[in-house]
Amino acid sequence: MAFAAKKEKPRDYYAGESEWSAVYAEALQELKDTMDLGYLTGESPADVLKIAATDLNNGFLLIGQGKTENVSVFVWRMPEFNPA
8 A cells, every 4th residue: 555645835934033132031041043054144943953063164154054955155254262
């Protein structure tokens, strides 16, 4: 017996400024950092949660995208940050 794959409907939800601000105001710092990275990079929440200090290399943040396996490269100016 074969089953037809259920098509997943894309999620098109966008948190407006009031919703974003309300969550951000009550969030722990870890969630604020995650929200900031997602906002600045445009990456999915799942990909943002996988970011580690080891993804920083000489001022570049390399993010591997989960579904497509593409790599996004972002340039960060953080001379004071040294994950080593």
